[in-house]
Amino acid sequence: MATTIIQTEKLVGKRIRRREDPRLITGTATYVDDMQMPGMHHAAIVRSPHAAAKIRSISIKAAAEAPGVVAVFTGKDTEKVGPVPCGASLPGLRVPHHYILAIDRVYLVGHPVAVVVATDRYLARDAADLVEVDWEVLPAVADPEKAIAPGAPPVHPQWPDNVAFVYNQEGGDVDKAFAEAEVIVKQRITSQRLIPSAMETRGVLAEWRGADRQMTLYTSTQVPHLVRTLVAGMLGLEENRMRVVAPEVGGGFGSKLNIYPEEALMGFVSMKIGKPVKWIESRRENFLCTIHGRGHVDYFEVAAKKDGTILGIKLKLIQDQGAYHQLLGPAIPTLSVLMMPGLYRTKNIRAEVIGVFTNCTPTDAYRGAGRPEATHGIERMVDILADELGIDPAEIRLKNFVHNEEFPFPTATGLTYDSGDYAAPLQKAMGIVDYTKLRAEQAAARKQGKLMGIGICTYGEICGFGPSPATPAGGWECGTVRVEPSGKVTLLTGSCHHGQGEETTFAQLAADELGVDIDDILVLRGDTAIVPYGIGTFGSRATAIGGTALYYAMQDLKVKMKKFGAIMLDSHDVSYANGQVVCNKMGKSVSFKEIAAASYRAMKLPPNTEPGLVSTHFWEPPNFTFGFGAHIAVTEIDPETGQITVRRYLAVDDCGNIINPLIVDGQVHGGVAQGMGQALWEQAVYDDNGQLVTGEYTDYTMPRAHMMPWIESQHTTTPSPVNPLGVKGVGEAGTIGASPSLVNSVVDALSHLGVRHIDMPLTPEKIWKLVAGGKN
Amino acid sequence: MIPQTFEYTAPKTLDEAMALLASGGKPLAGGMSLIPMMKLRLATPEHLVDLGRIKDLDYIREAAGELHIGATTTHYSVESSALVRGKCPLLSAAAGAIGDPQIRNVGTMGGSVAHADPAADYPAALQALEAKIVIRGAKGERTVSAADFFVDAFTTSLESGEVVREVVVPVEQAGTGTSYLKMPQPASGFAIVGVAVRVQRSGGKITLARIGVTGLSNIGYRAWAAEKALEGSAGSADDITKAAALVAQGIDANSDLHASADYRRHLASVYAARAITAAASKA
């Protein structure tokens, strides 16, 4: 037994390269579409070309007789499969029965009406064209405000007003705040529909083994355990007879935080044909049949004093739900309401949310999920107020921030902000860009007829979703640490990361916590047969909750290690340090490997000693965590063409303690790119007939590398008291901060022309019209 | 991508290809326009004849004061060729403005002109260069001017069974200045508006002006009125603004999600003014 103490270098806080990247970058990772099985069949789905239509009849004869086709199923066959679930509950919520295949009516373009199963993917696709549907086309409505206007065609005939739900929330005394106001500013602000565009489209492979009564469902999802519970229920299968595996998942951004018809449909087909069956979503299907994000029309009113003190905020929020509720759809705008106060002290808030059915793709969680919309609104309103009062946008923010001594700060919307120093990132950002100098430069530029803008956004983000009472399916996370007999460490996490880098950050945590080599650590996730249970990765929660669950599991594991160490050293006075158990008196120690081997070999254990080295912890967070930050965008506008150049983009984010700065930078960069996409380019456009006009990447402007400015990423650090790691979350910060800072910047560039607000995306044509109009 | 079933042949010589095309085959070059349409089943060719293996279609040669560019020469080759850069910089500028590097590495000169996308970049340059298109058919070869080649959106004067064999552009003469400027449609990279300008100057006057415009209407066209206004002028800023204002004259401008007709027309004159100014400064 060695006596030397190994001083392991701490890994938390280091810019360690992502351990998952080699396989991702070299294209050798295993996604659903890479999986092959003996006897595997392929499915192609027949979808509605109409946004609203009755199905008079479906003829499957020609398809069923086509080469290679083994089965064709329509809604009549799948009628008994349970509906696609909506997990959100709101008082009075209208939930249309969401069959996995349409029965006699379709509600959106892309609505599945039949599935063709063949021995080959190409044959299945060819045969799908042979399914003949006799349609009676009905009028459709694709705009939420038009949908709730009198005389609009009903999406679901049983609810002719197209109202899916109404949700009201109020805090403080809003009427008094508005009565006492010295100034009130109002603005209609939209957050357009976006298409999440994960690089990997969805895909499902179902394998039913009748003799074992066992279903294995491989699906590209963020939430495998939830899929198991809910899809097993839809299929009438006992939950423990179903195993769900999320192999490599090529991005989700919320779009795979869902239960989709195809998951149950493939299960159904496999049970019917007794063979494995695979379906891979085409990009076109992905645009139409995977959830969209945002889709808000917001009417904001802000009451304030002349000195800029915000007294109260009113919001009427019209949420385009699409034709159905997907898993969390109706809950998303309620998150916007929670986030309405932003970082500001105001205690008087009133929100009225109207969820509206349209003949469009359902909306649901998309990176930020309700918070970017709220932040965009409030940060635009603060700028409008500043403009109205002639106060600098930075100054008005500093004036209204929650004070440092007020934490934990209860908001008017019922949240408790955990910790913060809200002025810090703004002041840091202003220092880095030399704000005063920039303003002087802007004034000089204006004199020469040049258009230059400086936009600030200070945002708050609800991270770490979340305490169970506030989440539809439990908000805890499960972590297991298993030391193998050889001393290797396997971490099992319920956080089903899909590109965020937890294979690296969790290993860093464990290497430090247990004092073992990071190369001895393997992180497993995404398989219900391996991980005891899990909630998943979304809502900037994986590290704050999943990481904490692992942290506590490791504490428990260390107790066990000490127990074995004490037996091996024959001493009661032992401690755990740097991957060994040390006898405090003698200085003797046993190594991690020795303890691991002994715990399983169990040769000399006293009676009643439990062998093995596995610890599992389910961690329930006492609160959300609240990240925050300040982004500054400097833009220039070509007055002749309306084109915008982002000259500088600085993000100063506070996400609490940082485990891996490289990964945090990556999250910020990706998030900013997505927020910039919304601000400048992306929009899902429907025509009046409910056809998606931007149905391909030739018309839907995804931001690409060459369109990006340099993104500077800086931080302030305010640890969270909510978890022992002091971490908050950063997965969505960039997306939340980017759109307001960019739009504020462009509006700022045009403010001297009388421009107060511009709806996204800021296309050059919109800008050109404003410049031309302003000059007249 | 799952297109409809099709046959595929990759002949090694143009003669073999011509025989296959005569029996109903469809040419495949870079596939950057054809394959996306096949993916959506908007195009359902039964037989693709890949021109990519025919060696003597991929070349850039100079002969008798002209550059000859073989049909399967990629956009990247045109963009990067020292010969084209030196002797016909307008064409390499247009090639370099196409899409993104992946597209330029695969897409071809012949495919682009044959496809005749109204927002493609080459047509503007080919009009300004008064280029010639050499067409090979069952009965032999014929040569048409760019002005006669582009007939309508996605329509050329190619007859069935014919292929573009090469494109011929003049070597730039001394005293010439050129420029190609475009506003790309942000999603696809195609031109919302693209303006190619070739001017010659002598004795303080613009003696020749050729202006090709793409993206604005159904085809890449020559802006005759603007050319005329410029020729004979001193090329002052004022002359340029006046001429540029005429580029969209009499044109039925396109309107879509990305730009209205009014905005496109406005952009055409802005880009024309900028391209003329840039070209004139080099002349």
Ligand SMILES: Cc1cc2nc3c(=O)[nH]c(=O)nc-3n(C[C@H](O)[C@H](O)[C@H](O)COP(=O)(O)OP(=O)(O)OC[C@H]3O[C@@H](n4cnc5c(N)ncnc54)[C@H](O)[C@@H]3O)c2cc1C
């Ligand atoms: C994402 C994207 C962005 C793009 N951006 C731009 C852009 O900014 N500007 C631009 O100009 N273009 C752009 N393109 C189009 C690109 O330049 C294509 O390469 C070009 O239009 C077609 O050339 P190809 O060689 O790929 O032809 P293919 O796609 O193979 O063929 C196109 C058509 O021409 C026919 N054909 C091909 N060769 C011949 C020939 N020699 N004779 C007769 N017929 C022939 C084919 O039968 C087919 O009908 C873009 C394409 C994509 C996918």
